[in-house]
Amino acid sequence: MSDLDAAAPWSPQQSVADLLRQRREQIAQRWADLPLFRSVFTVTRDEAVEAAQSVADALVVVAASGRVDDIEASGFDSVRTQIGRMSAARSRAGLSVGRVAGEVAALKDAVVELLTAELAGAPVEHQHAAVLYAAELLSTLRLVAMQTMFNEGQELINRQRQQLMEVATPVIKLWHGVVAVPLIGTLDSARSQVVMENLLDAIVAQQARVAILDVTGVATVDTLVAQHLLKTVASARLMGAECIITGIRPAIAQTIVQLGIDLSDVATRSTLADALGYALDQGGLQVRRTDGRTVSAGESR
């Protein structure tokens, strides 16, 4: 049969859309009693019903559009945020993603029951086609919920990455005019930018003459990391501070040399302590034991 038949042939698409539209109130009432709605909209039941209605409305649009297997279907847009907020609330309540997905899938029961009752007298193949269509529609709604949760998780990770970047690069004042940055982990472009900004700010704020970059915690020094270090050293120098790199481990030292990176213009010391000793020395300070004996070698230079 052709789609252009004047008598508008029966289609699962139309049948499901009609049911959702006509039984909107009934469906919403039943959904409002499910944990997914009930436990999120706790103030009044009307609120839950209203939320359930808007989900039903969105499903009507998707069902009528025929794109029931498409999670990007525009009909879902109006409930994406809401279903995401509900799923997130359930997830915060301690439910696993699987359990939340199960709760979203449970919305299917009310629709399928009403649909079966509605089509009781219809040809059996119509019943099957309509139920399948409705099931697919609600499975896709479940995917929409999961995708929204996943995206929120991703956003959280991005936010935390941002936070990590800020907290992981403290500038420490070791002495008047001496600051140090212990670098830890991966020094990618974004992080080294943060390090540089923090360090330059600290040089101004502390009136630092010496800035120490300690790379003990950096696992890999490749050419990009080296370039970032060189840029940081050069900028610190422009701010009037001498920059010392410390904590280059033997394996990294060999690697840097084989890479062909020239650090000969940069002051380096093997440990942070050596660099501090050097900085004190430059400032005309000396570390002295209180019992008057001389301090053993290694405190400076």
Next chain:
Amino acid sequence: MTTGPTAAALRLQIRSDTDLSLVRQQVRAKAQEAGFGLVQQTKVVTAASELARNTLVHGGGGEMELAEVAQGGTRGLRLSFIDSGPGMADVDQALTDGYTSGNGLGLGLGGARRLVQDFQIDTRPGAGTTVTITAWAQSLGSAVHR
């Protein structure tokens, strides 16, 4: 001669800075497993970092294939960095220290070659680039010094 891969090759996507961290972590873990000393580990991880970044920055993204290999009693890693980017017209120029088509130090490719025992580039303009390196747990007597 080098025998074939002793285990199924691992493939990693190289599409973002995060993938570069993953490449470094995986290469380090595999190198440790294969009994690489700390210095050899650091060298192969650094070489992998350089080449993976080239794949990302110059090749527009691609993938790394990692396989464990064995020669005699020595274990090693063979890493291939594959992209379908613009390729290179002049490999010798690209390997020259200080030459860069971007704004890096121009040491990555040549430096990576010095860090490993075997280094091969397969590239043509417009046909993408595949760089394959092999590093051994111990420096072999036959290792080429450049």
